Amino acid sequence: xxxxxxxxxxxxxxxxxxxxxxxxxxxxxxxxxxxxxxxxxxxxxxxxxxxxxxxxxxxxxxxxxxxxxxxxxxxxxxxxxxxxxxxxxxxxxxxxxxxxxxxxxxxxxxxxxxxxxxxxxxxxxxxxxxxxxxxxxxxxxxxxxxxxxxxxxxxxxxxxxxxxxxxxxxxxxxxxxxxxxxxxxxxxxxxxxxxxxxxxxxxxxxxxxxxxxxxxxxxxxxxxxxxxxxxxxxxxxxxxxxxxxxxxxxxxxxxxxxxxxxxxxxxxxxxxxxxxxxxxxxxxxxxxxxxxxxxxxxxxxxxxxxxxxxxxxxxxxxxxxxxxxxxxxxxxxxxxxx
Amino acid sequence: xxxxxxxxxxxxxxxxxxxxxxxxxxxxxxxxxxxxxxxxxxxxxxxxxxxxxxxxxxxxxxxxxxxxxxxxxxxxxxxxxxxxxxxxxxxxxxxxxxxxxxxxxxxxxxxxxxxxxxxxxxxxxxxxxxxxxxxxxxxxxxxxxxxxxxxxxxxxxxxxxxxxxxxxxxxxxxxxxxxxxxxxxxxxxxxxxxxxxxxxxxxxxxxxxxxxxxxx
Numbered sequence: 001x002x003x004x005x006x007x008x009x010x011x012x013x014x015x016x017x018x019x020x021x022x023x024x025x026x027x028x029x030x031x032x033x034x035x036x037x038x039x040x041x042x043x044x045x046x047x048x049x050x051x052x053x054x055x056x057x058x059x060x061x062x063x064x065x066x067x068x069x070x071x072x073x074x075x076x077x078x079x080x081x082x083x084x085x086x087x088x089x090x091x092x093x094x095x096x097x098x099x100x101x102x103x104x105x106x107x108x109x110x111x112x113x114x115x116x117x118x119x120x121x122x123x124x125x126x127x128x129x130x131x132x133x134x135x136x137x138x139x140x141x142x143x144x145x146x147x148x149x150x151x152x153x154x155x156x157x158x159x160x161x162x163x164x165x166x167x168x169x170x171x172x173x174x175x176x177x178x179x180x181x182x183x184x185x186x187x188x189x190x191x192x193x194x195x196x197x198x199x200x201x202x203x204x205x206x207x208x209x210x211x212x213x214x215x216x217x218x219x220x221x222x223x224x225x226x227x228x229x230x231x232x233x234x235x236x237x238x239x240x241x242x243x244x245x246x247x248x249x250x251x252x253x254x255x256x257x258x259x260x261x262x263x264x265x266x267x268x269x270x271x272x273x274x275x276x277x278x279x280x281x282x283x284x285x286x287x288x289x290x291x292x293x294x295x296x297x298x299x300x301x302x303x304x305x306x307x308x309x310x311x312x313x314x315x316x317x318x319x320x321x322x323x324x325x326x327x328x329x330x331x332x333x334x335x336x337x338x
Numbered sequence: 339x340x341x342x343x344x345x346x347x348x349x350x351x352x353x354x355x356x357x358x359x360x361x362x363x364x365x366x367x368x369x370x371x372x373x374x375x376x377x378x379x380x381x382x383x384x385x386x387x388x389x390x391x392x393x394x395x396x397x398x399x400x401x402x403x404x405x406x407x408x409x410x411x412x413x414x415x416x417x418x419x420x421x422x423x424x425x426x427x428x429x430x431x432x433x434x435x436x437x438x439x440x441x442x443x444x445x446x447x448x449x450x451x452x453x454x455x456x457x458x459x460x461x462x463x464x465x466x467x468x469x470x471x472x473x474x475x476x477x478x479x480x481x482x483x484x485x486x487x488x489x490x491x492x493x494x495x496x497x498x499x500x501x502x503x504x505x506x507x508x509x510x511x512x513x514x515x516x517x518x519x520x521x522x523x524x525x526x527x528x529x530x531x532x533x534x535x536x537x538x539x540x541x542x543x544x545x546x547x548x549x550x551x552x553x554x
Binding site for chain 1: 377378380381401402404430431432434435437439441
């Protein structure tokens with residue numbers, strides 16, 4: 001079951017589906033409040049024979065998984081800061097001739113039901129950057145205003161949030177519905193190189209004093225104003241990819257959602273066939289043995305209930321900081337399920 | 339319409355058959371009850387299939403090795419007599435539980451093994467001969483075995499030496515390996531045009547842990 005309803009309606013559907021024995025893909029954020037997100041995650045945790053996937057699509061994206069290994073291997077040096085943005089001039093409002101339907105459709109524009117821009121859109125970029133920075137932030141400071149769409153909404157259309165990570169690195173996040181310049185991208189700044197991720201493409205901008213990696217001499221390069229970006233493509237060090245011509249064609253033409261749903265379907269098939277075959281092979285009453293067997297199965301990369309809960313809790317706290325214009329501390333207990 | 343003479347004859351015949359069946363039934367049931375049964379322990383076994391290809395060697399495996407082994411009560415683990423052992427053994431594995439590191443290649447393997455029509459690999463023991471008894475409690479029993487291996491719906495006879503060791507008070511661990519040809523089971527070695535082709539010979543190896551079934 002794929003849950004793609006308004007965020008505040010996820011809880012009831014997700015829990016009913018899990019209790020009915022269904023595999024569940026739940027869009028991110030899991031919920032618009034922490035209590036609901038926790039209830040969904042705990043229901044998923046106890047449904048051991050089922051797949052639960054949180055819709056954090058980038059966790060299944062091969063291009064980002066390739067970048068993750070690359071970054072974790074130290075190719076950009078020590079991470080000192082990060083930046084992500086999402087700019088698009090649009091109202092975020094949907095039209096309907098029926099006032100009641102209009103209200104229902106525009107749940108994103110009301111504080112009561114909406115986790116705001118940072119919660120609905122930022123969650124994916126912030127989760128990905130926390131993944132690359134290999135940690136969870138310890139605090140978030142937010143700012144938000146209604147700058148363009150003064151149409152009765154009470155959810156800011158222009159927001160900024162600064163996340164502080166252990167060790168002192170900061171991620172600045174900017175999102176607006178009032179200007180489209182430079183669209184959406186994520187940047188990671190390291191002592192040896194900066195890495196820019198735009199959709200399904202990525203480039204590395206090296207410092208002059210950074211060590212020579214070797215392969216980058218032959219790699220494809222693209223010009224960005226005064227900078228030269230070295231294209232980062234999965235398997236770029238393989239001979240076949242070194243000769244690739246610079247074109248607008250991306251290494252991965254499909255979007256992260258495709259990979260996330262592909263992972264979900266593959267994992268559903270793997271887990272349900274494991275349950276079926278195991279039950280036909282061993283004692284069906286030995287639940288502990290079955291759970292152990294399932295836990296050892298290699299699955300396709302995907303965000304589970306824990307990643308889904310952590311990202312949701314962070315997005316909700318970030319939205320709280322934005323709405324109140326405050327700094328909010330993020331103790332590690334806030335990310336724990338039990 | 340059956341005449342009365344014939345009716346009587348049929349009744350008599352049926353009675354005889356019934357009595358005969360009842361007389362035989364308890365004996366066979368009793369015999370089966372006395373046999374010592376060991377059932378496969380989940381998550382404690384492994385089976386591996388190793389093969390070659392023009393690109394690189396490959397390997398698939400699983401831990402879901404089910405089934406049972408039963409011994410004649412005359413077979414005494416403490417004082418085993420060399421020679422033929424009365425034993426039954428059925429081992430099974432579901433094809434789609436065999437996995438490698440590559441999901442795409444697993445699907446090629448399942449198709450080659452006609453998984454949709456033949457979901458299981460089965461092994462049935464037909465003969466077990468104890469060649470060497472253990473010299474210490476931890477040492478292995480060495481058997482020569484003959485049995486039938488059923489893969490992709492094709493049955494072939496296989497012979498292999500098998501070792502058995504006692505694990506704790508109530509468990510037995512079996513291990514062995516044998517080589518088979520894919521084509522002998524009607525499986526065409528998977529190929530990808532111009533990329534690779536796999537070799538016909540594969541090596542099967544296993545470690546199988548069983549636990550004594552609790553007596554009721």
